Amino acid sequence: MFCLFSLFFLFVIQGFCNLELEVVYTNTVICAIKGSTMHLTGTFKNTRNYKTEIFWTLTPVNMTDDTKRLGDPDYNGRIQELPNGKTHTIKLSHLRHEDEGKYCLRVVTRVEIQDLRPCAGIELRVTDLRVETPAEVVEGDSPVLTCKSSCNLGSSIFSWYRNGESFSESVRQNQLILQSVSREDSGNYSCAVRDLKNLPSPALTLNVRYPPKSVSVSVSGSAVIVSGDSVTLSCSSDSNPPALNFTWFKENQSLAVGSGQSFSISSFNSSHSGRYYCKAHNKYGSQRSESISVTVEExxxxxxxxxxxxxxxxxxxxxxxxxxxxxxxxRVTPSEEQNHRGSGKTVESPENLYMTLDPKSRCSEYDTLDIMKRSCENTDIPEGQDPVYHNIGK
Missing domain, CATH: 1.20.5 (Single alpha-helices involved in coiled-coils or other helix-helix interfaces)
Structure with missing residues (x-):
């Protein structure tokens, strides 16, 4: 009978003491970023000033492990206790996912009683950050990028980065809004809580799709195209995704003359000369190049x-x-002849130079002149008239 009374007395004392040592926590749920530092605080009331032992315990989230007392070697110097009267705080650094669980401040009045009751405690969640984007972003769209976490980070303000550089855009809580994007907006985007910029999310590539641009034609081989040469024209463009369809045209012809990124003419001739251009296509549109002149040289x-x-x-x-x-x-002009006669000098007629020649030979010489008007056989010349000027006068 005495033993039963003693056990009952101890049970009442234990329950009574536990009711006296109530613990109040600043927060009951905390979401923290992996790698950050977190402070967990609890305050207890000891109105009767019982002799107590105070320590923290962790009950893992997966409940596969038993509740353990903090200070285990697993923490490897990452935990620090900061007692301040009836308020006890622990500082937990370099948070890991293994640190998730329920943290309880235990106030035990009798060391030999180890049957610790469940407590409200502080539920700690550890999260990574990640960026989410729409599955497909086309030039001209206004996509929304979201900085995601596995638990609620509350009213945290986020910073955004593109290719590692701070990026300023419209920010709405954990979202980044890009207005009317172009290909220049493509890049690697990451986010971070403003007060923890050293712990950004992994970068995610934003791939802006756009139709072909800067389409151009080039000619392979020598700059001088000789008839019979082989000529190859190549079409290039800037597009995302890369253009796979190319069509070739010759100016002043309505139908296409070829297809493919390269267009070859095996034996070039003058009929092939002209101005050629290409069109590049992808699923988002097409664009044509400027015309290039291709001409055969002799x-x-x-x-x-x-x-x-x-x-x-x-x-x-x-x-x-x-x-x-x-x-x-x-030839001698009449005026020159008259001058010579007046001066008393005898001017030798050019005809006399040919007097020693056979008449037929002499006649053939004068046949070259269109002004000759009589036959070679007619050698009769009126008396007193110069033979040369007679022929001319006729």
Missing amino acids: SSSSWVLITAGVTAAAFVMFVILMVFILIRRK
């Missing part, structure tokens, strides 16, 4: 023939000119 043998022809023509003209000059020198 071959080297053709140039040799042309040069020889010009040289021969020049030589013939030179010979004709020399003959004309010689004939002009053999």
Whole structure:
């Protein structure tokens, strides 16, 4: 009977003491970022000033491990107790996902009683940050980027970065709004809680899609295209995704002349000369290039023939000119003859130079003159008239 009374007395005392040592926590749920530092605080009331032992315990979230007393070697110097009267705080640094669980401040009045009751405690959640974007972003869209976490970070203010540099845009809580994006907005985006900029999320690539731009045509091979040469035209563009469809056109022709990123003409001739352009296509649109002129040049043998022809023509003209000059020198004008007669000097007629020649030979010489008006066989010349000027006068 006495033993039963003693056990009952101890049970009442334990319950009574536990009711006296009430613990109040500043926060009951805390969401913290992996790698950050967190302070957990609890305050107890000891109105009767019982002798107590105060310590913190952790009950893991997965409940596969038993409740353990903080200070285990697992923390490896990451935990620090900061007691201040009836308020006890622990500082937990470099948070890990293994640190998640329920933290309780235990106030035990009798060391030998280890049957600790469940407590309200502080539920600690550890989260990573990650950036989420729409599955597809096309040039001209206004996508919303979201900084995600596995637990509620409350009213935290977020900072955004692009390619590692601070990026200022419209910020609404944990969202970044990009207005009317272009290809220049493509890049690696990350986010961080403003007070924890050293703990940003992993970067996520924003891939802005756009139709072909800066489409151009280039000609391979020599700059001089000779008849019979092989000519290849290449089409290039800037697009995302890369253009896979290319169409070739020749100006003043309505139908396409080819397809593919390269267009080849195996034996180029003058009929192929003209202005060519290409069109590049992807799923978001198309664009055409500027036209490029492709013209066949004459071959080297053709140039040799042309040069020889010009040289021969020049030589013939030179010979004709020399003959004309010689004939002009053999002619004497009537005025010159009259002057010579007045001076008493005898002017030898040019005809006398040919008197020793056979008449037929002499006649053939004058056949070259268009002004000759009589036959070579007619050698009768009126008396007193100069033979040379007689022929001219006729």
